[in-house]
Amino acid sequence: MGAVLYVPCDAAALAVGADRVAETLADELRARDVEATIVRNGSRGMHWLEPLVEIETEQGRIAYGPVKPSDVAGLLDAGLLDGGDHPLCHGLTEEIPYLKRQTRLTFSRCGITDPLSLEHYEMHHGFLGLKRALEMTPAEIVQDVTDSGLRGRGGAGFPTGIKWNTVLKAQGAQKYIVCNADEGDSGTFSDRMIMEGDPFVLIEGMTIAGIAVGATKGYIYTRSEYPHAVAIMQDAIKIARKAGILGVSVMGSDHAFDMEVREGAGAYVCGEETSLLNSLEGKRGIVRAKPPLPAIEGLFGCPTVVNNVMSLASVPIIMDRGARFYRDYGVGYSHGTIPIQLTGNIKNSGLFETAFGLTLNELIYDIGGGTLSGRPVKAVQVGGPLGAYFPPSLFDTIFDYEAFIERNGMIGHAGIVVFDDTVDMLKQARFAMEFCAIESCGKCTPCRIGSVRGVEVLDRIAEGDQPEQQVELLTDLCDTMKMGSLCALGGFAPYPVMSSLTHFPQDFHVKPLTDAAE
């Protein structure tokens, strides 16, 4: 069957030319009359090396990257097919320190397998969790998930098992599993990577959730900005249906479960669970007041589990290896692993799955290699556009839900955006308010109006118009938004604003009037 090569089909790899590399490689191999297979795998998550080409050898897979189409002929001349040496060669993929240091549980297959190959999936421990779940009672499954300590990976960190238990106990002729794949936070892409790189793990996780709570229908609500994830997920569902994994009899059992992918339409707020449910129902994505909780009255008024992609994709390994195995990773009340996304101005950008407990210092410098620009780090934003900005003096904070809350931050969906010293924090604070104003659903006043007033106040600070009074006004406004908003959009937009003001007061200093006049 000849040589086996891997060129990722992950959107991050495609965005930097992976398709053209794969085409050039295929053409060159044909021209040289070499028999070889090119597998389009998911990404390993070392995005600074994308497009990352791998060749299967007796010692294991050997990595080359970042590969440009113009490098392909040279790579083949250097003996790519035998793992030959080349300036772009990184040796055995698994030995690359960035990958070797990780604990890959949720992402154990991502980048290794062909995302749409059921055979690959099963060869790499696929469906073992589901098979075990099928031998258990719903209450036992829910107990295992509770015991694992898994908390919602979407950002809120609510214990997944407790949510499932509420839905299990709720009465309803119809129940739903809704996967929140509306990954709109800047600095995050782990949901996208799993949907594009290992879609069956999400299908398996949702099916287990369905069996556990008695739901027969699942929806994956994702973004129109993720066309590749949508396409791969849809194909994977079709394949799973054909194989009898989904349908009236899940793997030949008495359980029925099926699912569909639904696309949002560019509204960030639909990542909020109640807004997402309205959107799924075909309505405006307006936030609903809670209670009632979606677990009691969710989609179409039925009991509904709404979980993030990462939470659901972590379930199969918990069911396969046991609650104890998963629980033993992590620190404090943050159990298991978390796929951290290192993004923005950082050298080794990509996804790094590890047990909770590393410090920001370790993540940004030891693993991330510092800024890509080579300039000093000034700030990082953790947890998306509603997450706080931290200065280097707080980089001893460990990656743990509670440790971040203690310092007025949040880990959110575990994205870290690194900024060098050219960033103006007043501008970042203004952007946070502007973003909130653009994306507000409009239901509650603190968010809808507060964000607009926030932009105006920050503009006045920038102009040097009574800065002390404006800062006081801004602080008061942020308090109102925090306390009075219905959901996290208005409630958390003050975090990037206030953290900028608290940690970088110098950027809020007013230019002398003479400067402004020039």
Next chain:
Amino acid sequence: MALQTQSQDIEKETAAIIDVHEHQEGPLLPILHDVQGKFGYVPEDALLKIADRLNLSRAEVHGTMSFYPDFRTEPAGRHVLKVCRAEACQSMGGEKLADDIQRDLGIKWHETTPDGKVTLEPVYCLGLCSCAPAAMMDGNLHGRLDEDAVLKLVEEVK
């Protein structure tokens, strides 16, 4: 006459799209996506047809449609360039890049070049934060961009 025919065509095509999705729970968004996919925007005639078939008021369909930035009431240019404005792209010079693009194309956000070729839209994250700054041209993704690379993209489609 021509207008009438066009309006009938829109109704017919919309009805065919509704046939596909009618059995789904909450079919409105999938229908709107397909209608926009077909016509490049959501024509008024399609909206009326959807309201009629789903037993909704025109206001309800309009309300849903107008909530979502993706849906247009008028056709876009032949190509749509979406440039990311979010934080990770900002950290890699995304804001300057966006300014350069607007200057080079001579248009602002949401506008179309006078020749009708390119519409420029902001987007808040394409999930390419590890290879910022990023943009999407007609569904194709591009990362690690600079001004020259974007201009090349525009040239290619022009």
